[in-house]
Amino acid sequence: MSQKLEVWQRGPLPNIIPVLQPVAHALLQAREEINEYLDGFPVELLWIKVARMASVGFHLQHLSGVLDRVFTYARSESLTEFQFEQLREEGTDSVEGFTVGQLVKRFDLQVDLALEQIKNTDEATLADFRGIRRAGLPSTVIGLLFHAAEHTMRHVGQLMVTAAVVKSMN
Numbered sequence: 518m519s520q521k522l523e524v525w526q527r528g529p530l531p532n533i534i535p536v537l538q539p540v541a542h543a544l545l546q547a548r549e550e551i552n553e554y555l556d557g558f559p560v561e562l563l564w565i566k567v568a569r570m571a572s573v574g575f576h577l578q579h580l581s582g583v584l585d586r587v588f589t590y591a592r593s594e595s596l597t598e599f600q601f602e603q604l605r606e607e608g609t610d611s612v613e614g615f616t617v618g619q620l621v622k623r624f625d626l627q628v629d630l631a632l633e634q635i636k637n638t639d640e641a642t643l644a645d646f647r648g649i650r651r652a653g654l655p656s657t658v659i660g661l662l663f664h665a666a667e668h669t670m671r672h673v674g675q676l677m678v679t680a681a682v683v684k685s686m687n
Contacts, residue, residue: 524549532636536643536659541635543666547580547673548628551621554677558617562683573683576676577620578607581627583672584665588631590649591638591661635662 525542533541555573563574571579582603589596596604643659656664 533632534638534640536640537635537638537662540662540666541632543670544584544628544631547669548625550673550677551577551580551624554680555617555621558680558684559687560617562680562687563615563617563620565683565686567679567682567686570679571675573617573676573680574615574620575607576672576679577617577624578603578615580669580672580676581620581624582607583668584624584627584631587661587665587668588634590647590656591658591665592634593645593647631665638662 524546529538530541564572566572645658647656647661649656
């Protein structure tokens, strides 16, 4: 019985500089896990919180939103009103207006956009200063991209545990 290799074990991804391969691998791994784990996940469980922790729906919204925001900062751009609107939506405990499939598709699209940006990132800019939020908190292009990867994987883990617990309760 052959076991499916994780993304990083499948080798380098084309058109991505070596130093950013781990970022791309992590985002692709997250996408695969979310798509596999949430296949058939019931929409009525999407907003259930366990032990007052974030719901699966929150994690899905947050995963997409953070990728969008952090990659915006990496481009040295300000957030748009639409991005602020999405940020305000995160954690809105309501099934109305969202399906599991829509939220997963939104995350998939955000990963695609992130990968395209990674492919177009000039290695010479990785140490460039990037201010975060209105306060201009200090970071760099590489710092933001790596944070996006680790933050994504952290929330994928939380999402998977929450989904398993909510499914076992119902």
